[in-house]
Amino acid sequence: MPEITLIEGIRQGMDEELARDERVFVVGEDVGPRGGVFRATMGLFDKYGAGRIIDSPLAELSIVGVGIGAALYGMRPICEVQFADFIHPAFNQIVNEAAKMCYRSKGDWTVPMVIRAPYGGGIGGGLYHSQSVEAFFAHIPGLKVVIPSNPYDAKGLLKSAVRDPGPVIYLEPKKGYRLIKGEVPEGEEILVPIGPARVSRVGQDVTVLAYGMMHHYALQAAEAVAAQGIDAEVVDLRTLYPVDKATVLSSVRKTGKALVVYEDNRTGGYGAEIAALLADEAFTDLDAPVRRLAGPDIPAVPFSHPLQDWFMVDPEKIAQAIRDLAAF
């Protein structure tokens, strides 16, 4: 089984869906001959042509807004926003239009589309190439929000997102694009359903709930504390909205301790909702307070490396948080 990178999983997913369904097309900045600034669309322009791999004007709301129109007409757009930090001009189109279309037309109009955006810090990107935006969209009924943490899920979730009858926000942990590798079988259809979380490491003492790059780090941290006799369970949420409550609750009911890890600002971040869910529905199963490990409440990730490192959650910080929680 070949080992591929996370970004190659995304590329393969798009390639296969483009080949399968002629309604599928890709639109975004530099996605054409350039193959995307991160190379997620490498080779697709040569294979599918300018008619289906469309370089957009430098205007993010139009990428999403035009995608919505095409979806209303029956197409299946994959809209690439170059960095999640640049998705904010399209917020109105995503939140007021794509998310509400089905409800406001009593199901007469639906918007089957994927909005892809690389997110997250740790890559020297400063305030505007490092943001985590998942909490904004995981607040919005009508949207689905997914974040893969490995190449297999990247491919399988992308393909499921393209086939979904509504709008899916597909956020990509860009630090992991080439850092995270994994085996992905060739020659078989890989579809990872939108919805289910996955217990990626079975343990008894503490549950670590994470997604994206933080999930990758959480697995490393779990191995590190294992040497010290702490048996951590790790849950990869994968779909943030709607969240897989059953998997989250059953893990925490077993271990009695929960650490929620996210790299966004702490306050109002996505992990706060997981903590609230546990407080509501797992209170009597808890042996310790639910802990959140997240970025500090400053506007965004600073550029200079020591400052960035201070902001970012990393495997060592996660390991320390697991140890603290295990000792409670």
Added chain:
Amino acid sequence: MTLSKEIQLEMYWTMLLARRLDERAWVLHRQGKIAFHISGIGHEAAQVGAAYALRRGTDWWVPYYRDLALMLALGYTPHDFMLALMGKRGEPTSGARQMPSHWSLRSANVVSHSSPVATQTPHAAGIGLGIKMRGDDAVVLTSIGEGSTAQGEWYEGVNWAAIHKLPVIFLVENNIYAISVRQEWQMAVAGVADKAAGLGLPGVAVDGLDVLETQRVVAEAAERARAGEGPTLIEAKVYRLTPHSSDDDDRSYRSREEVETWKAQDPLARYRENLLKKKVLTEAADAEMEQRTRDQVEEAVRLAQEAPFPEVAEAAYPVYAEEARRA
């Protein structure tokens, strides 16, 4: 293309019906029977002219909230409108989830729109892109007020259509006011049509109080679109004869004299005179049509008043397309 007498009368009927419905909505509001109405009085010629320039059933529409006359031309009914005003069960555009005059009619290719202005413009470009990708023989028309052309979303949508030569008609119903703010505080150019030069598409201004002239100009734009020559920006110059909505008081921002001057150019009265002069319409036929519109409007009011409100359980669905069958 000369329009047949039957078509000219049908256009008149649609304008007349829109006017009487709109007037009835104002009365219902003043009687405390409805909560809100947004008016299109004065816009009827521009809308009906546009509707009769395209092919119903084939072409696509992305309208805005003032387009009652346009919607009636596309198959929306007085009963539908009254259900919307009263928020009653069976309202066909949104199941009474949206405020009145937020159109959608899947069967007529009329796309649902929201309240934040100009959000629909990129949608029209996207529909145009879909038409072009599939090689279909359709055109999409999107309408908007002139104030909304200040939005970035408007420019971005028009820019897309111009770059890709998409079969889109951007109809701007310029009534001079963005609620209370006059055009000169919305744009530095003399008219919306002038904006086209900066975006690389033809911009045409038309007397939007003249239904036949509007029909001719929009039909030309549709021909261009179908020939693969790309989009057209059409500025239909109109005047809103009523306040913006039932919550507005236009006496705070424009004089009664100004409104009276424009009332003298009422597009409905003007078209009526035109048809009488051409003997397409007779006084007797006009009186009969007046009676018929009033009967239809009153019947619609009665049916809507008798109709039940939606079941509260309906409010929970359909958030996702998978639930659409529950609606």
